[in-house]
Amino acid sequence: MxxxxxxxxxxxxxxxxxxxxxxxxxxxxxxxxxxxxxxxxxxxxxxxxxxxxxxxxxxxxxxxxxxxxxxxxxxxxxxxxxxxxxxxxxxxxxxxxxxxxxxxxxxxxxxxxxxxxxxxxxxxxxxxxxxxxxxxxxxxxxxxxxxxxxxxxxxxxxxxxxxxxxxxxxxxxxxxxxxxxxxxxxxxxxxxxxxxxxxxxxxxxxxxxxxxxxxxxxxxxxxxxxxxxxxxxxxxxxxxxxxxxxxxxxxxxxxxxxxxxxxxxxxxxxxNPTIPKKSAFIHAMFNGFDEPHRSADEADRENKVIYGVPVATWLMHSNQPLNAILLTEVLGISVVVREWEAREEVVGAAMIKDVVGRLLSAEEGVEIRKRTEKVSVALKKSMEEGGDLCRELDDFIAHITR
Incomplete structure (x- = not known):
């Protein structure tokens, strides 16, 4: 043949x-x-x-x-x-x-x-x-x-x-x-x-x-x-x-x-030496999610979205519940490990295994990865010179330095 x-x-x-x-x-x-x-x-x-x-x-x-x-x-x-x-x-x-x-x-x-x-x-x-x-x-x-x-x-x-x-x-x-x-x-x-x-x-x-x-x-x-x-x-x-x-x-x-x-x-x-470079400011705006207590692990997880990697959302404090809604219900690029209402409960190995399984699963995981890749492309484009986020930041900087 x-x-x-x-x-x-x-x-x-x-x-x-x-x-x-x-x-x-x-x-x-x-x-x-x-x-x-x-x-x-x-x-x-x-x-x-x-x-x-x-x-x-x-x-x-x-x-x-x-x-x-x-x-x-x-x-x-x-x-x-x-x-x-x-x-x-x-x-x-x-x-x-x-x-x-x-x-x-x-x-x-x-x-x-x-x-x-x-x-x-x-x-x-x-x-x-x-x-x-x-x-x-x-x-x-x-x-x-x-x-x-x-x-x-x-x-x-x-x-x-x-x-x-x-x-x-x-x-x-x-x-x-x-x-x-x-x-x-x-x-x-x-x-x-x-x-x-x-x-x-x-x-x-x-x-x-x-x-x-x-x-x-x-x-x-x-x-x-x-x-x-x-x-x-x-x-x-x-x-x-x-x-x-x-x-x-x-x-x-x-x-x-x-x-x-x-x-x-x-x-x-x-x-004025206190205004950071625009690209660094954009990175901080996106990754910060306006959370004053975010850990290095949280920063790493949010960075992954830029590079097209799905994330697991683990609600603990501050405005994370709102961020979770954005990631899971609006963008569809994340899976919740533990709901906000159960934040006092201990997360067991079985729960973590279930979430990892979903992210790597045959159907749900594939769809999440595809959506994450699309979000990644859109984010990178918006952060480029002339992109939406870039233009908004220009307007903001112009406003505070006028």
């Missing part, structure tokens, strides 16, 4: 991939993501699909591990298996897939370490393995992936240091290492990644001072390093980060004062 393209995504198919898939030697693309009733394991016989370029089974119930035979798919360019039931280790054989460009393995139950053979993937651009059970150190060989633009290892159990070899990745645009057990200091060589727009290392064990070399990152828009062990002062060189929009260093041991240039609106408020 000379079938080259098998595209079945976003249906309600109930199917397990048969071993006979290996008979489709001409197959170039298998795209069946979004079918919540596709289950079973990826058969080892897939190695016989030697022309396969795209393997897309995201948002299904595919389980088991990645077969070692996947390393024989030397034409594979896209491996899209996010939000499934995959477990086990990422096989070292993946390093033999020399044409790989995109690896999407996030929101699974993968364990073990990130194999150093990943460094053999010279064409790899996107490596997203967040929210798994991966551990060990980030391999130094990652610095050999010279085409890498997005690296997301968040919400795992990685330890050790940020490898110095990250300075070799001059095409990097986004580095997300949040919520791991990474220690030691921020490598100054990161300044070589001059295209970097996002650097997120929050909720780790990172210590030392913030290297002034980060001021060379002219395109940096988001820098999150809250909940670490950083010390010393905030370097004045960060004032050179002209594109910075979101800057969060909460819950560290930093001393001194903020560099004054970070709080001067460029482009026409005279000598």
């Amino acid at each position: 000379k079938l080259k393209n098998l595209t079945l995504f976003d249906n309600r198919l109930s199917w397990s991939i048969p071993a006979e898939i290996g008979m489709l030697s001409e197959l170039e693309a298998l795209c069946a993501g979004g079918n919540q009733d596709i289950d079973g394991e990826i058969p080892a016989e897939i190695e016989n699909c030697r022309n396969l370029q795209v393997l897309g089974l995201a948002d299904t119930k595919i389980s088991g591990g990645l077969p070692r035979t996947i390393g024989r798919l030397q034409k594979l360019q896209v491996l899209s298996l996010y939000t499934t039931m995959l477990s086990g280790k990422i096989p070292a054989d993946i390093g033999n897939c020399s044409e790989l460009v995109d690896v999407y393995l996030y929101v699974n139950s993968l364990s073990g370490s990130l194999p150093p053979e990943i460094g053999k993937l010279q064409k790899l651009q996107n490596l997203l393995v967040w929210r798994n059970n991966l551990a060990g150190s980030i391999p130094e060989q990652i610095g050999s992936c010279k085409s890498l633009t997005v690296l997301d290892l968040s919400l795992n159990f990685f330890s050790g240091t940020i490898p110095q070899s990250i300075g070799n990745l001059t095409n990097l645009e986004e580095v997300m290492l949040s919520s791991n057990n990474i220690s030691d200091s921020i490598p100054a060589v990161l300044s070589s990644a001059t295209r970097l727009t996002q650097f997120q290392i929050d909720n780790n064990q990172i210590s030392g001072s913030i290297p002034p070399e980060l001021g060379l990152l002219q395109h940096l828009q988001i820098f999150f390093a809250w909940d670490n062990k950083l010390a010393g002062s905030i370097p004045t060189a960060l004032s050179s980060c002209q594109s910075l929009q979101a800057f969060d260093l909460s819950r560290n041991s930093l001393t001194g004062s903020l560099p004054p240039d970070n709080f001067r609106r460029r482009g026409g408020l005279g000598s």
Whole structure:
């Protein structure tokens, strides 16, 4: 059979991939993501699909591990298996897939370490393995992936240091290492990644001072390093980060004062040093929800909306009930963990498990994720120069400075 393209995504198919898939030697693309009733394991016989370029089974119930035979798919360019039931280790054989460009393995139950053979993937651009059970150190060989633009290892159990070899990745645009057990200091060589727009290392064990070399990152828009062990002062060189929009260093041991240039609106408020840059002000307006007591966890949860990640709403105090109505009933991008009326009750493991299950579920979870992505796009657009939120802020600033 000379079938080259098998595209079945976003249906309600109930199917397990048969071993006979290996008979489709001409197959170039298998795209069946979004079918919540596709289950079973990826058969080892897939190695016989030697022309396969795209393997897309995201948002299904595919389980088991990645077969070692996947390393024989030397034409594979896209491996899209996010939000499934995959477990086990990422096989070292993946390093033999020399044409790989995109690896999407996030929101699974993968364990073990990130194999150093990943460094053999010279064409790899996107490596997203967040929210798994991966551990060990980030391999130094990652610095050999010279085409890498997005690296997301968040919400795992990685330890050790940020490898110095990250300075070799001059095409990097986004580095997300949040919520791991990474220690030691921020490598100054990161300044070589001059295209970097996002650097997120929050909720780790990172210590030392913030290297002034980060001021060379002219395109940096988001820098999150809250909940670490950083010390010393905030370097004045960060004032050179002209594109910075979101800057969060909460819950560290930093001393001194903020560099004054970070709080001067460029482009026409005279000598008033107290008005923040408009982009930072927009970020604060959205994430604050006008809550004076919001915690770092709340800030992180609200940040996720901007990046298209659904949230769980946990009502505790202040005007959170009103925020919950906005998120759940108006926008439809959240699930309530505990109702306001039951705020004095203890939230049990079963309740949390139920909410997480709903967010990752076949029907409700998929719809929530789709709506969240739409809200994310709209929010980002409104925050751009000329967007609705941007125009309203211009009017507000004009009013208070008239």
